[in-house]
Amino acid sequence: xxxxxxxxxxxxxxxxxxxxxxxxxxxxxxxxxxxxxxxxxxxxxxxxxxxxxxxxxxxxxxxxxxxxxxxxxxxxxxxxxxxxxxxxxxxxxxxxxxxxxxxxxxxxxxxxxxxxxxxxxxxxxxxxxxxxxxxxxxxxxxxxxxxxxxxxxxxxxxxxxxxxxxxxxxxxxxxxxxxxxxxxxxxxxxxxxxxxxxxxxxxxxxxxxxxxxxxxxxxxxxxxxxxxxxxxxxxxxxxxxxxxx
Amino acid sequence: xxxxxxxxxxxxxxxxxxxxxxxxxxxxxxxxxxxxxxxxxxxxxxxxxxxxxxxxxxxxxxxxxxxxxxxxxxxxxxxxxxxxxxxxxxxxxxxxxxxxxxxxxxxxxxxxxxxxxxxxxxxxxxxxxxxxxxxxxxxxxxxxxxxxxxxxxxxxxxxxxxxxxxxxxxxxxxxxxxxxxxxxxxxxxxxxxxxxxxxxxxxxxxxxxxxxxxxxxxxxxxxxxxxxxxxxxxxxxxxxxxxxxxxxxxxxxxxxxxxxxxxxxxxxxxxxxxxxxxxxxxxxxxxxxxxxxxxxxxxxxxxxxxxxxxxxxxxxxxxxxxxxxxxxxxxxxxxxxxxxxxxxxxxxxxxxxxxxxxxxxxxxxx
Numbered sequence: 001x002x003x004x005x006x007x008x009x010x011x012x013x014x015x016x017x018x019x020x021x022x023x024x025x026x027x028x029x030x031x032x033x034x035x036x037x038x039x040x041x042x043x044x045x046x047x048x049x050x051x052x053x054x055x056x057x058x059x060x061x062x063x064x065x066x067x068x069x070x071x072x073x074x075x076x077x078x079x080x081x082x083x084x085x086x087x088x089x090x091x092x093x094x095x096x097x098x099x100x101x102x103x104x105x106x107x108x109x110x111x112x113x114x115x116x117x118x119x120x121x122x123x124x125x126x127x128x129x130x131x132x133x134x135x136x137x138x139x140x141x142x143x144x145x146x147x148x149x150x151x152x153x154x155x156x157x158x159x160x161x162x163x164x165x166x167x168x169x170x171x172x173x174x175x176x177x178x179x180x181x182x183x184x185x186x187x188x189x190x191x192x193x194x195x196x197x198x199x200x201x202x203x204x205x206x207x208x209x210x211x212x213x214x215x216x217x218x219x220x221x222x223x224x225x226x227x228x229x230x231x232x233x234x235x236x237x238x239x240x241x242x243x244x245x
Numbered sequence: 246x247x248x249x250x251x252x253x254x255x256x257x258x259x260x261x262x263x264x265x266x267x268x269x270x271x272x273x274x275x276x277x278x279x280x281x282x283x284x285x286x287x288x289x290x291x292x293x294x295x296x297x298x299x300x301x302x303x304x305x306x307x308x309x310x311x312x313x314x315x316x317x318x319x320x321x322x323x324x325x326x327x328x329x330x331x332x333x334x335x336x337x338x339x340x341x342x343x344x345x346x347x348x349x350x351x352x353x354x355x356x357x358x359x360x361x362x363x364x365x366x367x368x369x370x371x372x373x374x375x376x377x378x379x380x381x382x383x384x385x386x387x388x389x390x391x392x393x394x395x396x397x398x399x400x401x402x403x404x405x406x407x408x409x410x411x412x413x414x415x416x417x418x419x420x421x422x423x424x425x426x427x428x429x430x431x432x433x434x435x436x437x438x439x440x441x442x443x444x445x446x447x448x449x450x451x452x453x454x455x456x457x458x459x460x461x462x463x464x465x466x467x468x469x470x471x472x473x474x475x476x477x478x479x480x481x482x483x484x485x486x487x488x489x490x491x492x493x494x495x496x497x498x499x500x501x502x503x504x505x506x507x508x509x510x511x512x513x514x515x516x517x518x519x520x521x522x523x524x525x526x527x528x529x530x531x532x533x534x535x536x537x538x539x540x541x542x543x544x545x546x547x548x549x550x551x552x553x554x555x556x557x558x559x560x561x562x563x564x565x566x567x568x569x570x571x572x573x574x575x576x577x578x579x580x581x582x583x584x585x586x587x588x589x590x591x592x593x594x595x596x597x598x599x600x601x602x603x604x605x606x607x608x609x610x611x
Contacts, residue, residue, distance in 0.1 A: 086449055090444060091445070092444065097259075
């Protein structure tokens with residue numbers, strides 16, 4: 001295996017995570033290229049969340065070589081945290097604070113200066129065309145806006161990788177489409193996107209996907225190759241084939 | 246860090262419920278306890294059945310009626326009225342003088358006074374009976390001194406130190422401070438941390454470069470400040486409105502309050518490591534902290550009167566020790582040398598709670 005480390009923003013070799021005798025991640029090996037949109041699929045309980053938490057530096061792996069943005073997942077978790085962005089399915093903004101206050105707060109915890117925060121905020125709000133709402137509290141905003149704001153805030157500090165944990169759950173198709181435009185744009189700017197999703201049509205938008213079953217990666221390739229290999233029409237069928245095995 | 250604390254203040258000041266609990270509760274509670282829920286008796290209605298109607302009984306009745314504790318509602322004429330009056334519920338106490346009271350007294354025959362209380366409310370009844378007895382004894386004592394003709398009897402002269410008027414508010418102010426600090430610190434912090442878990446922001450914070458230690462300090466710091474403000478408010482109200490004395494060192498008192506606040510906060514953090522939702526956090530705080538604090542700390546029910554098992558249990562109530570500390574400082578002017586034991590217990594509890602929280606937190610991360 002000849003791996004060029006510069007190209008691989010996430011490098012995982014034989015990652016094992018055990019909780020007592022339960023093996024949540026069983027020798028996972030994969031890599032993610034810089035600027036790639038990588039889909040991390042699997043049924044509930046397949047071990048996706050565990051793997052993401054390890055990659056984000058929240059949990060320590062039991063064994064394996066794990067490098068995130070060139071940093072070691074055992075010793076350099078603090079540095080990893082500075083280099084990643086994270087957005088969960090709950091969108092996780094503070095409901096009782098305004099858009100501007102949320103930007104200020106989250107920018108602040110990533111160590112951004114006030115001026116940088118203001119510039120970034122203006123940039124995103126103009127792009128989303130919601131500049132005049134900057135002093136509205138989040139609570140009053142439509143779900144689609146919250147989602148886009150959460151994503152903007154997750155990439156405000158220009159992370160190398162952004163982890164999106166089911167970022168589109170509960171959102172209507174039109175909004176989902178718009179959201180994917182934002183994802184493409186971020187990837188185009190060189191931010192690697194690592195995402196989990198339950199929507200199989202979204203899996204088609206990813207450049208490569210891995211499918212986890214019972215703690216192991218059962219398949220990893222481009223959506224096109226996977227469909228060819230299982231000779232089916234859609235990712236949904238690929239997923240069902242693997243999950244039923 | 247500064248941004249974090251500002252954010253926390255936004256949460257507090259923008260939530261009406263939080264604001265009510267933080268600032269409405271202390272004032273309402275102290276006024277309620279201070280004015281309404283006192284267990285002192287004032288103006289209890291009594292009836293008298295005087296079979297003798299002589300100078301002595303008149304004098305005793307006057308003394309009772311003018312004491313401030315009792316209002317003479319009715320002069321009964323026969324024994325059969327007594328039960329009716331009690332049933333009507335207006336009368337709390339009936340005092341009966343036997344016939345030829347003064348005469349018997351002069352002859353040294355020890356005439357009888359019958360005191361009947363309405364024990365459907367046993368606490369009040371026994372208090373009232375005691376008050377009435379005290380007034381009669383007082384009269385008796387005057388008599389003995391004035392006449393000197395009786396053989397000297399031992400004359401007990403009780404004196405209630407530190408709270409000579411036995412004011413209930415002296416009990417309630419320390420109790421309320423304790424309950425409120427517990428409420429604000431333990432409950433509010435556990436709820437606010439659980440809230441972040443619920444809405445998912447805790448995850449985002451943990452993934453951020455902030456260290457868990459910074460997150461915790463950022464979350465609790467505003468509550469430390471607000472709790473101290475609360476404690477001072479209650480003390481001020483107690484001092485100016487209810488005449489609570491402040492015998493001891495105020496700096497020492499506030500330091501001890503700060504210690505108790507930190508103790509309660511560490512309890513709140515511990516709760517939040519267990520509770521996943523705001524409801525669970527609230528339930529644990531209320532059932533696990535508030536009730537025992539109110540019931541077992543000696544705030545309302547004296548610990549000495551509890552069954553032994555509960556007395557032992559009361560020792561693990563941090564509030565018990567804090568109430569002892571406040572009372573000692575405020576009422577007796579005690580210095581640290583006499584309350585170091587209680588202080589040490591609080592410090593120890595704080596260390597234990599923080600230790601357990603860290604352990605729980607580590608388990609979750611491992």
